[in-house]
Amino acid sequence: VTLARTAYRVVIVGGGVLGLYTAHHLHRAGVGPILVLDRGRLSAGGSGRNGGGIRQQWETRSTIRLARESVAAYRRFPSEFGHNVWFRQGGYLFLAESAPELERLARVREAARAEGLDVRLLGVPEIERLVEGIVPGACLGGSYLATDGTLYPYPVLWGLLEELRRVGVEVAYGVEATGVTRDDRGRLNGVLTSEGLRSTPAVVNAAGGWAGEFSRRCGLEAPNVATRHEIFATEPMKPFLDPMVVRVSDGLYFSQSMRGELVGGRTVAHRPGTDGGVPSSARFVTSMARALVGLLPRLAGLGVLRAWAGFYDDTPDGLPLIGEDPRLPGFVHANGFGGHGFMLAPSASRRVAGAVLGETTDLDPQEFAPGRFLTRGAAPRSERLQLG
Amino acid sequence: MAPDADRRFRFGRAERSARPGETVLGALARGRWPSLARSVRYHRPRGPFCGVGTCTGCLVRINGIPNQRACRTIVRDGDRVETENAWPSPRWDLFGALDLMFPHGLDSVHGLRRPAWAIPLYQRVTRRLAGFGRPPTPASAAPAPPPTVRTAEVAIVGAGRSGRELAAALRGHGVRPLVLDRRPADVVRGEGERAPEGDLLGSVTVAILPSPASREGDGPRTGHQLLGFDDRGGGILVRARAVVLATGSYDAGLLFEGSDRPGVVTADLAVSDLELPWGETVVFGGGERARQVVEHRAGDVVAVVAPGEIAPDLARAAAERGVPLYPRSRLVRSVGRGHVRAVELARRDGGGRFRLGCRSVVLAHRRLPNAQLVFQAGGARRWADGPGAYFPTIDPVGRSDVAGVFAVGSVARPREEPASTADQVAAAILGGPTPAPGPAPAPVPGRPRAGEMVPYYRELLREPRRGKWVLCPCEDVLVDELEHAVARGYAGLELGMRYTGVGTGLCQGRYCLPEAIAILAGLGGVPPPEVGVVTQRPPLVPMPLGALAALEDAVAEADGP
Numbered sequence: 001v002t003l004a005r006t007a008y009r010v011v012i013v014g015g016g017v018l019g020l021y022t023a024h025h026l027h028r029a030g031v032g033p034i035l036v037l038d039r040g041r042l043s044a045g046g047s048g049r050n051g052g053g054i055r056q057q058w059e060t061r062s063t064i065r066l067a068r069e070s071v072a073a074y075r076r077f078p079s080e081f082g083h084n085v086w087f088r089q090g091g092y093l094f095l096a097e098s099a100p101e102l103e104r105l106a107r108v109r110e111a112a113r114a115e116g117l118d119v120r121l122l123g124v125p126e127i128e129r130l131v132e133g134i135v136p137g138a139c140l141g142g143s144y145l146a147t148d149g150t151l152y153p154y155p156v157l158w159g160l161l162e163e164l165r166r167v168g169v170e171v172a173y174g175v176e177a178t179g180v181t182r183d184d185r186g187r188l189n190g191v192l193t194s195e196g197l198r199s200t201p202a203v204v205n206a207a208g209g210w211a212g213e214f215s216r217r218c219g220l221e222a223p224n225v226a227t228r229h230e231i232f233a234t235e236p237m238k239p240f241l242d243p244m245v246v247r248v249s250d251g252l253y254f255s256q257s258m259r260g261e262l263v264g265g266r267t268v269a270h271r272p273g274t275d276g277g278v279p280s281s282a283r284f285v286t287s288m289a290r291a292l293v294g295l296l297p298r299l300a301g302l303g304v305l306r307a308w309a310g311f312y313d314d315t316p317d318g319l320p321l322i323g324e325d326p327r328l329p330g331f332v333h334a335n336g337f338g339g340h341g342f343m344l345a346p347s348a349s350r351r352v353a354g355a356v357l358g359e360t361t362d363l364d365p366q367e368f369a370p371g372r373f374l375t376r377g378a379a380p381r382s383e384r385l386q387l388g
Numbered sequence: 389m390a391p392d393a394d395r396r397f398r399f400g401r402a403e404r405s406a407r408p409g410e411t412v413l414g415a416l417a418r419g420r421w422p423s424l425a426r427s428v429r430y431h432r433p434r435g436p437f438c439g440v441g442t443c444t445g446c447l448v449r450i451n452g453i454p455n456q457r458a459c460r461t462i463v464r465d466g467d468r469v470e471t472e473n474a475w476p477s478p479r480w481d482l483f484g485a486l487d488l489m490f491p492h493g494l495d496s497v498h499g500l501r502r503p504a505w506a507i508p509l510y511q512r513v514t515r516r517l518a519g520f521g522r523p524p525t526p527a528s529a530a531p532a533p534p535p536t537v538r539t540a541e542v543a544i545v546g547a548g549r550s551g552r553e554l555a556a557a558l559r560g561h562g563v564r565p566l567v568l569d570r571r572p573a574d575v576v577r578g579e580g581e582r583a584p585e586g587d588l589l590g591s592v593t594v595a596i597l598p599s600p601a602s603r604e605g606d607g608p609r610t611g612h613q614l615l616g617f618d619d620r621g622g623g624i625l626v627r628a629r630a631v632v633l634a635t636g637s638y639d640a641g642l643l644f645e646g647s648d649r650p651g652v653v654t655a656d657l658a659v660s661d662l663e664l665p666w667g668e669t670v671v672f673g674g675g676e677r678a679r680q681v682v683e684h685r686a687g688d689v690v691a692v693v694a695p696g697e698i699a700p701d702l703a704r705a706a707a708e709r710g711v712p713l714y715p716r717s718r719l720v721r722s723v724g725r726g727h728v729r730a731v732e733l734a735r736r737d738g739g740g741r742f743r744l745g746c747r748s749v750v751l752a753h754r755r756l757p758n759a760q761l762v763f764q765a766g767g768a769r770r771w772a773d774g775p776g777a778y779f780p781t782i783d784p785v786g787r788s789d790v791a792g793v794f795a796v797g798s799v800a801r802p803r804e805e806p807a808s809t810a811d812q813v814a815a816a817i818l819g820g821p822t823p824a825p826g827p828a829p830a831p832v833p834g835r836p837r838a839g840e841m842v843p844y845y846r847e848l849l850r851e852p853r854r855g856k857w858v859l860c861p862c863e864d865v866l867v868d869e870l871e872h873a874v875a876r877g878y879a880g881l882e883l884g885m886r887y888t889g890v891g892t893g894l895c896q897g898r899y900c901l902p903e904a905i906a907i908l909a910g911l912g913g914v915p916p917p918e919v920g921v922v923t924q925r926p927p928l929v930p931m932p933l934g935a936l937a938a939l940e941d942a943v944a945e946a947d948g949p
Contacts, residue, residue: 042878043886078501086496088511133526154886155497162876235455235894235930236428238519258511260519271604279766280926281602282613282943289936293529300529300937301453301621303930305894308923 001174005033007199010356011191012036013177013214014206016047017153017342018334020160021349022204022356023169029353034169035200037193039176043157046208047342049278049310051231051263053244053255053388054343055092055148056117057108060319060383062364064115066347073346074151081159085151086258090242092148092388093122093130095139101248105143108385112145119145132240133298139247150244150255153342177203180218180331188330202356204332209274209311211335220325223373224336225314228270230284232307234299236260245295246388252291253388261305266291267387278309312339318383319367322348323355326371332356333370338386397467400477406463409572413446413458416469418663421650421727423478424448424458424471428520428893429864430490430856431474431483433726435650436664437861439657440638441570441593442895442929444862445650447472447520452528454521455894455930462572462619472521479726483517493856493866497887532934535623537942538589540566542817543614543628545594545761547576550797550810551634555587557810561818566626568592568616589626591619595927597631599766600790605947612765612792613946615931615939623935625942630792630817631765635758637798640777641899642672642751643867643907644848645721648858651728655752659684667747670731672719674698676803678752679705691744693717693733695753695844718844720851722749736847754841756902757799763924765790771917774802776841777902778921786813845903846910859907860900862893870904874911880920884908891922894930 009031012019015038023036042048054074056067074087096102105121112119122142128134130144164171172195180203181190190199207214212224237260244255254264266288268281285307293300313335315321320341321333334352337344351361351368366372367381393405399416406415413436416422425434425447437445439459446458449470458469474481494500500510542558544551547569558565564587569576573590596615612631616624639654641647655673658666658681666688671681674694679702682689692698692706693714706713716736723730723743730745754775762780763769767788769778781789782800785808796813849867859867865888873879873887881904884890890904891897897904901922909916 041880042883044882048886075504078507079504082498084497084499084501086511088515089508133523158497158876158878158887165877234933236519237454237521237523239515240523258515258518260515276601276604279599279602281604282596282598282615282939283603283605283947285596285926286615286936286940286943289933290938290940293933293937297529298524298526300532300932300934301524302933303455304927304933304936305930306892306896306925307927308925 001172001195003035003172003175003193003195003198004170005035005198008033008035009200010034010202010204011177011198011200012204012206013191014038014208014211015042015171015173016045016206016208017156017160017345018208018337018349018352019204019206020157020164020171021345022206022334022352023164023171024160025350025353026356027164027167027169029357031357035198036164036169036171037175037177038173039194041173042161043154046310046313046339047153047157049231049308050153050339050342051253051255051265052150052153052257052342053092053253054087054151055145055244055388057092057094057112057119057143057145057148057385058383059108059111059385060367060381061111061115062367063319063344063383064112064117066344068115068117069347070344071147077156077159081163083155083159085155085159087149087151088258089147089149090244090255091144091146093127093142093144093243093245095127095142095245095247097139097247097249099140102141104248109143117145117147119143130243131245131296133296135295135297138295144243148244150257152258177214178217182328186328188328202330202332204334204352204356206334206352208335208341209313211313213274218328218331220327220331223315224321225272226274227272227312227314228276228278228309229265229312229339230268230280230288230307230309231263231265232285232288233257233261233263233305235303235305237262237302244388247295248387250291251387252288252295254292262292264288264292274311278311280307280309313341314338316373317381318386319381320344320348321370322351322363322368323361323370326374340386395463395465397463397465397469399469400471409575410463411459412448412450412461412463412467412469414662415463416458419665421664423650425520426474426478426481426484427648427861427864428473428518429494430487431481432487432648432856432858432864433478433650434648434861435727436653436657436662438638438654438899439660439662442638442898444894449521452525454524460570486517487856491855493868529934532938533620533622535625535935535938535942536589536618537625538566538627540626540628542566542630542632543568543626544632544634545614546634546636547571547588548634548636548797550636551632553810554632554634554796554813557814558817560811561814563818566628568594568614568626589624592616592624593929594761595929595931597761597765597793598926599764601766603947606949613943615936615943617931617935621932621935623938625939627946630794632786632794632796632813632817633759633761633799634796635761635799637755637757638898639677639751640754640756640902642719642753643845643857643859643903644719645853645855645857647722648861649722649724649728650726651724651747652722652749653751655681655750658750658752665747668745669748669750670744670746671750671752673752674702674715676701677755678702681750681752682706682709682711685750688748690746693719695736696840718848720848721854734851755798759795759799760896760924760928762788762790762793762795764926764928765793767793769921772802774804776906776916784808784812785816787816841903841906842909842916845907849907849910859903860890860893862895863889865890865900867907870907871911874908879908879912881905881908882920882922885922896928897922
């Protein structure tokens with residue numbers, strides 16, 4: 001791999017959905033030359049390992065706003081980028097097992113309604129109609145938004161990458177960013193890569209599961225924690241389930257893909273950090289299987305086809321870092337999405353591009369500003385609907 | 389009907405019978421080629437192909453549970469067997485029209501997106517056509533049998549020749565290994581040396597050997613866990629200090645036009661005891677495996693076709709039976725409506741093309757190791773040019789590079805490399821003094837090399853394509869799609885797999901990825917190892933949710949908090 005230039009207007013670290021989308025927005029704004037680099041290959045990180053869920057039900061209103069814009073962007077995607085992403089709006093159904101969980105979903109509903117989204121609270125009979133064969137007594141109720149859905153992640157990457165290459169944006173896989181350089185005044189002026197130094201006034205950290213690691217290599221204390229998260233897919237079946245189902249209590253989630261496979265995961269505690277790689281664990285597949293069969297007993301005879309894992313890029317308050325780092329002008333964060341980067345990428349990346357251009361953001365600074373962790377004390381807001 | 393067939397089961401609306409211990413496929417394939425399902429995308433006819441429980445050629449619905457392998461399931465009285473993914477029947481399937489409507493396949497990456505308002509409609513139709521069987525019926529979910537949890541010093545997966553030899557050697561050292569095999573215990577015991585009671589778990593499919601790196605609990609980390617299931621859907625967990633894989637090898641698939649046609653089978657199926665009406669049989673292969681097929685199907689074989697030279701033993705066996713030989717030939721296409729009627733061949737040395745009428749085609753040209761469990765555990769791979777396949781990295785005394793994981797027999801190394809003795813391996817497992825690992829054995833020169841599949845496919849892909857060339861029969865992926873992926877810059881196996889779906893089907897890529905490696909190497913003009921590999925994701929074969937669920941507590945206990 002050789003890089004075409006010695007100097008760039010902006011270097012984006014991470015060739016996943018966030019990095020590619022950010023490059024797209026920057027190019028559209030007339031910025032150039034742009035370099036996107038990634039130490040792995042296309043779709044090797046979280047963008048190629050997620051379950052493809054796209055939802056707009058959140059506790060925080062800015063997240064809802066971003067998600068809503070993303071849904072619109074993914075609907076446009078096939079005509080805009082010429083790739084069929086199979087964005088199927090089968091809805092998202094959150095299941096509550098207790099009164100406090102129900103109240104929580106009611107608050108989600110209020111927040112979503114304030115953003116113009118018709119989230120409905122469902123009773124047990126409606127849930128039983130949506131989830132054929134759900135065990136009696138599985139929940140007290142739930143919330144449902146029909147325009148949430150699932151998509152097939154890879155074509156999003158292919159569409160973005162082919163469009164960027166068509167317009168001449170340089171995207172280099174197999175090139176690692178190892179740090180940044182600063183000028184006398186402490187302003188960022190270059191990026192160190194496995195192919196040597198490249199000068200640039202702006203670096204975007206969109207490194208997904210490795211974002212915290214990259215920030216720290218650049219000398220920036222970062223709140224990001226990489227957490228292994230596992231998924232499995234069952235054998236394909238004829239369609240019987242339309243919505244993505246998420247259980248609030250334990251983070252169990254599953255949906256039926258276009259191919260007919262049930263794809264889902266569940267929160268299982270893993271030691272933080274990227275050291276162990278991403279092997280699938282017996283602990284996850286057995287606990288996931290038990291949770292799924294517990295909810296849908298009829299599936300006991302169905303086979304699990306394949307299991308895999310990836311890294312969530314978690315933050316303490318469950319909200320991403322979007323914007324310039326106050327400690328290092330020119331260093332822009334696009335990370336900390338906690339396993340929800342794919343669903344927020346089209347709209348979040350627009351704000352990232354805005355931050356590179358020095359535009360003022362329309363996002364609540366308390367919720368997304370990278371500097372919010374620098375002051376002591378708890379973050380003022382948090383997003384705890386970090387499920388699915 | 390066989391006189392001793394006293395098990396009764398229903399196949400669709402018909403009453404059928406089976407012998408004790410007979411599989412569903414065994415009973416259905418008595419005197420006929422059963423048609424059990426249509427393929428997933430284009431509803432192409434499918435028939436039995438692999439015979440060893442990995443392909444999608446004989447999937448049926450049994451007692452309300454979809455996608456059961458007819459070749460692995462032993463008939464029980466009162467079973468209800470139904471065909472899948474076809475209407476009204478796999479032989480006459482209305483959706484088979486899709487195959488004709490899209491003669492060059494369907495581009496799901498760029499197609500079906502215009503006009504935008506029609507997308508939900510496309511999605512509904514596509515989704516209806518996808519999947520395979522219907523979801524399980526509620527009644528199919530019988531209470532799961534309690535899991536079997538066993539602890540052993542040494543667990544051996546596979547009771548074939550190598551597994552049995554090693555078990556005997558270990559017993560010689562005073563260790564009673566636990567041997568697991570997919571076949572019923574009485575079948576294994578009847579095959580040769582008696583395994584002492586309690587040391588053999590039969591009818592068990594081992595599906596998962598987790599990488600030690602995946603275990604993060606505080607439990608003892610000195611051993612391994614094997615997860616599997618038995619033929620009643622019960623979960624099996626074996627904890628062992630050492631795991632030995634004696635899982636053997638299997639016959640590879642082969643790409644040609646209509647290679648997915650019923651009647652095209654692997655040698656594994658051809659040497660089984662299925663009473664299929666073989667009819668005139670063309671054997672593809674020039675070595676030992678082809679010779680076995682020629683001897684096993686003596687009266688049926690009408691031709692031996694080989695991609696390269698024909699080995700003297702095979703030539704002799706064929707000559708004794710008056711079977712003509714066609715060395716240095718390509719299998720270009722199969723011909724027929726549904727079942728194969730003939731094959732079209734081309735001489736690779738520039739000679740002519742010819743057609744051979746036949747009722748079955750047996751692929752016996754190369755054998756590949758069943759090494760998936762070693763790779764699941766995180767074991768390294770090495771490319772072996774001879775067979776043209778990845779083998780696990782196994783040292784001369786059977787050790788893989790994952791501590792406590794060993795391999796013996798044909799899974800460990802190609803035939804032409806000298807094998808270690810069972811006694812050496814047993815000593816290494818038990819931690820006794822082990823000989824220093826010698827240099828990697830040099831391949832024996834002069835043998836036909838299956839690595840030569842690269843030039844073979846390069847020539848083959850220049851042939852005009854009239855019908856579909858199905859590279860991945862599980863997902864109906866056409867070779868054209870792989871070429872398309874390369875042309876768009878998605879080179880390499882990993883990206884090719886994601887772009888086309890090749891290797892993501894129920895067989896976990898066993899019949900398409902080895903071919904895809906050779907094809908990609910040819911397209912890119914690079915040696916096969918440069919094409920890359922894909923991660924071996926667990927499980928090895930689909931493992932029932934119920935069996936996995938029943939193992940949660942035992943797994944958590946072994947892992948520690």
